[in-house]
Amino acid sequence: xxxxxxxxxxxxxxxxxxxxxxxxxxxxxxxxxxxxxxxxxxxxxxxxxxxxxxxxxxxxxxxxxxxxxxxxxxxxxxxxxxxxxxxxxxxxxxxxxxxxxxxxxxxxxxxxxxxxxxxxxxxxxxxxxxxxxxxxxxxxxxxxxxxxxxxxxxxxxxxxxxxxxxxxxxxxxxxxxxxxxxxxxxxxxxxxxxxxxxxxxxxxxxxxxxxxxxxxxxxxxxxxxxxxxxxxxxxxxxxxxxxxxxxxxxxxxxxxxxxxxxxxxxxxxxxxxxxxxxxxxxxxxxx
Amino acid sequence: xxxxxxxxxxxxxxxxxxxxxxxxxxxxxxxxxxxxxxxxxxxxxxxxxxxxxxxxxxxxxxxxxxxxxxxxxxxxxxxxxxxxxxxxxxxxxxxxxxxxxxxxxxxxxxxxxxxxxxxxxxxxxxxxxxxxxxxxxxxxxxxxxxxxxxxxxxxxxxxxxxxxxxxxxxxxxxxxxxxxxxxxxxxxxxxxxxxxxxxxxxxxxxxxxxxxxxxxxxxxxxxxxxxxxxxxxxxxxxxxxxxxxxxxxxxxxxxxxxxxxxxxxxxxxxxxxxxxxxxxxxxxxxxxxxxxxxxxxx
Ligand SMILES: Nc1ncnc2c1ncn2[C@@H]1O[C@H](COP(=O)(O)OP(=O)(O)OP(=O)(O)O)[C@@H](O)[C@H]1O
Ligand SMILES: [Mg+2]
Numbered sequence: 001x002x003x004x005x006x007x008x009x010x011x012x013x014x015x016x017x018x019x020x021x022x023x024x025x026x027x028x029x030x031x032x033x034x035x036x037x038x039x040x041x042x043x044x045x046x047x048x049x050x051x052x053x054x055x056x057x058x059x060x061x062x063x064x065x066x067x068x069x070x071x072x073x074x075x076x077x078x079x080x081x082x083x084x085x086x087x088x089x090x091x092x093x094x095x096x097x098x099x100x101x102x103x104x105x106x107x108x109x110x111x112x113x114x115x116x117x118x119x120x121x122x123x124x125x126x127x128x129x130x131x132x133x134x135x136x137x138x139x140x141x142x143x144x145x146x147x148x149x150x151x152x153x154x155x156x157x158x159x160x161x162x163x164x165x166x167x168x169x170x171x172x173x174x175x176x177x178x179x180x181x182x183x184x185x186x187x188x189x190x191x192x193x194x195x196x197x198x199x200x201x202x203x204x205x206x207x208x209x210x211x212x213x214x215x216x217x218x219x220x221x222x223x224x225x226x227x228x229x230x231x232x233x234x235x236x237x238x239x240x241x242x243x244x245x246x247x248x249x250x251x252x253x254x255x256x257x258x259x260x261x262x263x264x265x266x267x268x269x270x271x272x273x274x275x276x277x278x279x280x281x282x283x284x285x286x287x
Numbered sequence: 288x289x290x291x292x293x294x295x296x297x298x299x300x301x302x303x304x305x306x307x308x309x310x311x312x313x314x315x316x317x318x319x320x321x322x323x324x325x326x327x328x329x330x331x332x333x334x335x336x337x338x339x340x341x342x343x344x345x346x347x348x349x350x351x352x353x354x355x356x357x358x359x360x361x362x363x364x365x366x367x368x369x370x371x372x373x374x375x376x377x378x379x380x381x382x383x384x385x386x387x388x389x390x391x392x393x394x395x396x397x398x399x400x401x402x403x404x405x406x407x408x409x410x411x412x413x414x415x416x417x418x419x420x421x422x423x424x425x426x427x428x429x430x431x432x433x434x435x436x437x438x439x440x441x442x443x444x445x446x447x448x449x450x451x452x453x454x455x456x457x458x459x460x461x462x463x464x465x466x467x468x469x470x471x472x473x474x475x476x477x478x479x480x481x482x483x484x485x486x487x488x489x490x491x492x493x494x495x496x497x498x499x500x501x502x503x504x505x506x507x508x509x510x511x512x513x514x515x516x517x518x519x520x521x522x523x524x525x526x527x528x529x530x531x532x533x534x535x536x537x538x539x540x541x542x543x544x545x546x547x548x549x550x551x552x553x554x555x556x557x558x559x560x561x562x563x564x565x566x567x568x569x570x571x572x573x574x575x576x577x578x579x580x581x582x583x584x585x
Contacts, residue, residue: 109513114503
């Protein structure tokens with residue numbers, strides 16, 4: 001039995017000067033190599049949960065944290081964020097405020113320099129990573145002069161280049177076009193499969209989650225209310241609806257058809273099996 | 288790309304001779320300039336220093352941003368001269384050069400005013416040229432190589448990281464003011480923006496420090512540098528020359544009791560009176576212009 005790489009033990013967290021906790025009684029274990037997606041309404045506590053993993057909450061933002069968060073065997077509250085950076089890579093939800101360097105290449109270099117990566121390796125890693133996120137040839141561009149989507153890609157590259165054991169991404173594709181979204185999630189998927197990187201993404205697009213994640217966690221008012229495989233969680237159309245969340249189109253359609261007695265079998269969460277089953281049904285109806 | 292030009296105090300990328308000088312050699316010059324400027328009262332030395340620094344700025348190709356930043360000298364310089372003429376900051380006896388109404392004007396004051404102005408102008412120009420031609424992380428790397436204490440270096444690097452944040456904040460707020468019908472150019476447009484800029488900037492500063500720390504900025508352990516800073520023979524020569532020249536002149540000035548020429552140079556009464564009038568008018572004109580321009584919203 002391996003130990004979980006991320007572990008929340010009965011965590012309740014209050015931001016400084018707030019009455020309502022942003023996180024309540026969180027118990028959560030994430031195993032090394034898992035690809036976890038976090039879903040929830042605005043203000044549910046997703047970002048706060050992510051910030052607990054590298055210790056920005058509570059070491060930089062203050063407030064009171066009850067319970068404990070353990071990451072890679074370290075008690076997060078005990079170490080500064082800059083030391084946690086050796087294990088956890090974090091892509092924040094506001095890319096424009098993460099840029100501080102004069103060129104894209106230097107933005108990517110920052111984390112490598114701090115990790116003590118040799119110059120000879122940097123000159124290889126930087127263009128490689130920029131190419132990976134679709135910013136080939138952008139090395140000398142000023143980060144401030146990039147589009148929102150390009151900045152988001154650069155923020156991702158800056159973290160990926162460090163090859164963290166754990167990658168947390170907070171709405172990393174909010175500014176990206178549909179193809180860009182797919183790219184980012186499949187890059188994360190690839191690193192997850194091939195390098196065993198543990199990935200946690202905070203995301204609103206349920207379709208994408210159903211396709212890439214091993215596990216979906218739903219947060220509501222600071223509590224974990226659902227936690228399981230995407231097929232299991234995302235097919236619960238009514239429960240998600242009650243929380244104000246939307247299930248994947250395929251699940252909604254199947255659920256509708258089932259109510260009219262037209263659907264049998266499991267509720268699909270991705271489009272492909274749903275399309276197939278509908279085709280079969282149409283075929284059967286004709287034949 | 289107009290966003291980052293609102294406050295011209297960051298690096299202007301370029302490949303001039305000045306850009307390529309080692310940051311430490313440049314730092315020697317800046318520190319030396321300041322030391323010399325404040326140890327001499329010889330206006331010819333001060334004027335040559337200012338002119339030389341300005342020429343460096345031209346060679347570096349940063350003339351335009353340099354001039355823009357120097358607008359700040361207009362109110363400072365004119366008020367300084369006007370005040371010194373009517374109330375010299377030197378020991379009496381003062382020599383009366385003329386009067387305007389109830390105001391007595393003194394020639395010694397004008398000399399000392401020139402000295403003060405020369406000090407500010409020379410130091411400011413050289414510092415601006417340095418900042419505009421030096422990459423912050425090159426300076427950081429070089430200082431680390433000199434075994435500068437890490438915390439100090441970290442603070443300096445952090446400060447330099449924040450300059451673009453302030454600039455960006457200025458840019459955003461200026462365009463917001465512009466869209467509300469305020470003229471978004473010049474010094475006067477910047478003035479009403481100070482408060483929102485600082486409020487916004489504090490928040491940005493926190494977000495940026497979170498982002499930097501999350502990428503290991505300031506962590507323990509061995510650090511490397513992506514930007515390779517070379518120290519060439521040329522840099523040794525430039526740094527050494529600067530040090531020798533400046534130390535020499537400073538020591539000589541101090542030996543000669545600041546080398547003030549106020550005894551030798553006597554300004555004519557007409558000159559002092561005219562200059563006072565110009566300085567006072569410039570100062571009040573600038574203030575009036577700023578207020579009127581700043582508060583006129585279409
Ligand atoms: N710095 C802060 N100080 C005080 N309260 C905060 C702070 N940041 C967030 N909160 C509060 O904590 C709660 C959870 O916020 P959080 O940012 O974690 O939500 P989220 O699920 O990420 O939402 P979104 O989808 O909008 O990003 C919200 O009620 C929010 O108002
Ligand atoms: Mg959030």
